[in-house]
Amino acid sequence: MTSKNYTETQYFTFAEDTPLTLKSGAKIGPVTLAYETYGTLNQSKSNGILIFHALTGGANAAGQHKGAKKPGWWDNMIGPGKAFDTDKYFVVCANVIGSCKGSTGPASTDPKTKKPYGLNFPIITIEDMTVTQKYLIDHLGIEKLLCCAGGSMGGLLALQWTILFPDSVESCILIATNYKHTAQQIALHEVSRQAIMTDPHWNNGDYYGKKLPATGLTLSRMIGHITYMSEESMEKKFGRKLQGKEKVGYDFTTDFEVESYLKYRGSTFVDEFDANSYLYLSKALDYFDLCEGKKLTDVLKGIKAEFLIITFSSDWLYPSYQSKDLVRGLKFNNVDVSYLEIESNYGHDAFLVEVDNQSKLIKHFLTKVTQSRK
Amino acid sequence: MTSKNYTETQYFTFAEDTPLTLKSGAKIGPVTLAYETYGTLNQSKSNGILIFHALTGGANAAGQHKGAKKPGWWDNMIGPGKAFDTDKYFVVCANVIGSCKGSTGPASTDPKTKKPYGLNFPIITIEDMTVTQKYLIDHLGIEKLLCCAGGSMGGLLALQWTILFPDSVESCILIATNYKHTAQQIALHEVSRQAIMTDPHWNNGDYYGKKLPATGLTLSRMIGHITYMSEESMEKKFGRKLQGKEKVGYDFTTDFEVESYLKYRGSTFVDEFDANSYLYLSKALDYFDLCEGKKLTDVLKGIKAEFLIITFSSDWLYPSYQSKDLVRGLKFNNVDVSYLEIESNYGHDAFLVEVDNQSKLIKHFLTKVTQSRK
Numbered sequence: 001m002t003s004k005n006y007t008e009t010q011y012f013t014f015a016e017d018t019p020l021t022l023k024s025g026a027k028i029g030p031v032t033l034a035y036e037t038y039g040t041l042n043q044s045k046s047n048g049i050l051i052f053h054a055l056t057g058g059a060n061a062a063g064q065h066k067g068a069k070k071p072g073w074w075d076n077m078i079g080p081g082k083a084f085d086t087d088k089y090f091v092v093c094a095n096v097i098g099s100c101k102g103s104t105g106p107a108s109t110d111p112k113t114k115k116p117y118g119l120n121f122p123i124i125t126i127e128d129m130t131v132t133q134k135y136l137i138d139h140l141g142i143e144k145l146l147c148c149a150g151g152s153m154g155g156l157l158a159l160q161w162t163i164l165f166p167d168s169v170e171s172c173i174l175i176a177t178n179y180k181h182t183a184q185q186i187a188l189h190e191v192s193r194q195a196i197m198t199d200p201h202w203n204n205g206d207y208y209g210k211k212l213p214a215t216g217l218t219l220s221r222m223i224g225h226i227t228y229m230s231e232e233s234m235e236k237k238f239g240r241k242l243q244g245k246e247k248v249g250y251d252f253t254t255d256f257e258v259e260s261y262l263k264y265r266g267s268t269f270v271d272e273f274d275a276n277s278y279l280y281l282s283k284a285l286d287y288f289d290l291c292e293g294k295k296l297t298d299v300l301k302g303i304k305a306e307f308l309i310i311t312f313s314s315d316w317l318y319p320s321y322q323s324k325d326l327v328r329g330l331k332f333n334n335v336d337v338s339y340l341e342i343e344s345n346y347g348h349d350a351f352l353v354e355v356d357n358q359s360k361l362i363k364h365f366l367t368k369v370t371q372s373r374k
Numbered sequence: 375m376t377s378k379n380y381t382e383t384q385y386f387t388f389a390e391d392t393p394l395t396l397k398s399g400a401k402i403g404p405v406t407l408a409y410e411t412y413g414t415l416n417q418s419k420s421n422g423i424l425i426f427h428a429l430t431g432g433a434n435a436a437g438q439h440k441g442a443k444k445p446g447w448w449d450n451m452i453g454p455g456k457a458f459d460t461d462k463y464f465v466v467c468a469n470v471i472g473s474c475k476g477s478t479g480p481a482s483t484d485p486k487t488k489k490p491y492g493l494n495f496p497i498i499t500i501e502d503m504t505v506t507q508k509y510l511i512d513h514l515g516i517e518k519l520l521c522c523a524g525g526s527m528g529g530l531l532a533l534q535w536t537i538l539f540p541d542s543v544e545s546c547i548l549i550a551t552n553y554k555h556t557a558q559q560i561a562l563h564e565v566s567r568q569a570i571m572t573d574p575h576w577n578n579g580d581y582y583g584k585k586l587p588a589t590g591l592t593l594s595r596m597i598g599h600i601t602y603m604s605e606e607s608m609e610k611k612f613g614r615k616l617q618g619k620e621k622v623g624y625d626f627t628t629d630f631e632v633e634s635y636l637k638y639r640g641s642t643f644v645d646e647f648d649a650n651s652y653l654y655l656s657k658a659l660d661y662f663d664l665c666e667g668k669k670l671t672d673v674l675k676g677i678k679a680e681f682l683i684i685t686f687s688s689d690w691l692y693p694s695y696q697s698k699d700l701v702r703g704l705k706f707n708n709v710d711v712s713y714l715e716i717e718s719n720y721g722h723d724a725f726l727v728e729v730d731n732q733s734k735l736i737k738h739f740l741t742k743v744t745q746s747r748k
Contacts, residue, residue: 024624183608234557250398
């Protein structure tokens with residue numbers, strides 16, 4: 001892409017005639033996935049990389065939409081000469097099913113009722129998200145991806161892909177992620193969901209065209225933002241700085257910058273994201289358990305991809321020990337794994353911020369994967 | 375106390391004629407403090423220990439009230455032969471002003487209107503809480519405490535006492551606490567406050583005798599509980615255990631034990647605590663900054679007490695580094711400080727749970743302080 005080219009989202013619809021059966025047993029169809037591609041698919045179709053986004057992300061990973069204020073969420077990592085070098089690779093990013101950024105989700109029209117699904121939308125799992133993206137990759141004519149990669153929720157999808165479709169991917173990059181959601185991760189999500197579901201305007205998910213559950217969604221985003229930062233990064237950025245006043249107000253209005261920041265980020269989120277999608281996607285994360293009663297080493301048995309796994313020292317939402325367990329499980333199965341914990345103060349957000357360190361690791365890894373081909 | 379004796383709360387009222395001027399400049403009076411005492415004050419009145427409670431605690435620190443289901447919040451630490459040995463010491467614990475456990479707070483009757491204060495209650499600071507408890511200690515005839523001690527919020531009060539009344543205390547025990555509230559601590563409180571204040575039943579604090587802001591207070595307590603536990607203790611206690619079902623429900627009802635636990639603890643809190651008191655006390659914590667623009671080493675200059683400071687390795691709400699800063703500041707001023715970080719998985723809750731380790735340290739410290747008297 002040159003600076004004058006804008007990126008555009010494309011749409012792929014499938015399961016129009018025969019609905020898709022989800023992990024829960026529920027059926028859904030048709031399904032549309034919003035997606036974007038960057039770079040060019042080579043003739044042998046061997047340079048495809050599938051990037052998975054995090055909970056509130058979308059298909060616009062790189063480049064900028066016409067009229068948009070900001071570039072895609074991983075624009076500093078995807079592009080010519082960048083970590084995912086679009087001069088070499090064909091990069092695809094699709095919005096997950098259940099989201100509100102162009103793919104079929106609870107705000108989409110239910111073909112049965114011609115009204116928004118709301119809570120009639122079926123529960124989606126990480127497995128379902130992965131399976132639906134396989135339809136897209138098949139549609140794009142890619143039999144085997146060079147790599148699938150993602151941070152946070154995106155990492156769960158990438159890991160899931162290597163297990164569901166071991167012959168369809170050569171390598172996998174997992175960043176700031178996990179192989180099963182833990183009690184604390186579930187707890188933090190459940191509080192966020194309760195914030196939304198106890199907002200009277202949520203109305204059991206039926207609020208489209210009416211007043212939005214803005215209060216609940218704002219609260220839930222405020223909680224989220226605290227978990228995405230580290231104690232240290234919050235202290236460095238805000239400390240006890242006051243907002244628009246020289247001394248504390250001795251009342252319950254906003255005193256501190258950190259309060260003002262969270263309220264602002266919470267309230268702008270209401271314009272950007274659908275409360276029901278937040279419920280569905282957070283639930284998909286909480287349901288994610290690669291083991292489901294089996295031994296981790298057994299579950300990882302069929303994996304053929306090689307791995308790069310990255311964590312960040314101050315990420316308390318997805319702490320490093322969780323990835324280290326996964327590294328051990330992969331090594332036990334003789335899977336080729338490179339693991340690095342990057343020293344960073346940015347907490348979970350580091351996967352969006354620590355560009356230089358990640359870029360070096362990813363470039364090196366992708367070059368190695370390409371060169372080791374027979 | 376023998377097992378047949380129940381403890382009883384006593385009440386001390388002051389500022390009846392001349393109202394008390396608070397740090398904010400607001401005035402309040404009369405002020406009642408609920409308090410309890412354990413053990414016997416010796417003739418020289420030199421064995422008094424003042425214990426400060428945490429945010430949601432009360433005067434009933436030890437022993438059991440008649441008809442109560444549980445003993446006081448630190449009963450495992452206060453009593454004959456225990457850390458705070460009531461065979462040797464006279465232990466006092468008072469409910470802070472602003473709380474709802476017997477002391478004057480937002481639920482109390484405003485003498486001007488004869489109605490509950492609600493938001494007409496003035497903002498209370500840690501300094502105000504400390505000053506009001508000095509009235510009680512004077513009333514009890516204790517010129518100089520052997521020790522003041524507290525965990526979490528209680529630690530802030532203990533530290534504040536050593537600075538406001540350096541001649542009225544010989545030693546100070548600070549547990550799992552801080553000397554100024556940090557951005558993350560403020561952020562977590564602000565989300566909790568917003569949960570309460572956006573509940574329509576909160577009604578700008580005027581809900582007494584009406585429907586309570588139960589939803590908001592429940593949410594705020596759920597957030598609190600997550601911060602009081604460590605990632606590891608949550609994982610050990612709950613992991614991914616399901617609640618009353620054999621497999622996940624693929625819906626938005628309660629799936630996991632950790633969700634059920636938080637909801638239960640949240641909802642029972644509504645019967646135990648007043649939402650407005652939660653606002654006032656959390657705000658007092660957030661306003662707490664011992665330095666207020668000055669250098670920590672300067673602020674600590676006048677301290678005469680010797681210190682025991684304890685933190686817990688997995689406490690991410692009041693991380694050890696904050697206490698270590700304080701230790702350095704005290705040592706710079708030639709204050710006698712013993713500091714220990716106890717290895718514990720219980721997170722911030724450890725100060726209520728790690729009885730053996732704390733008891734050893736506290737017993738030894740109090741014996742040393744008593745023996746070093748001239």
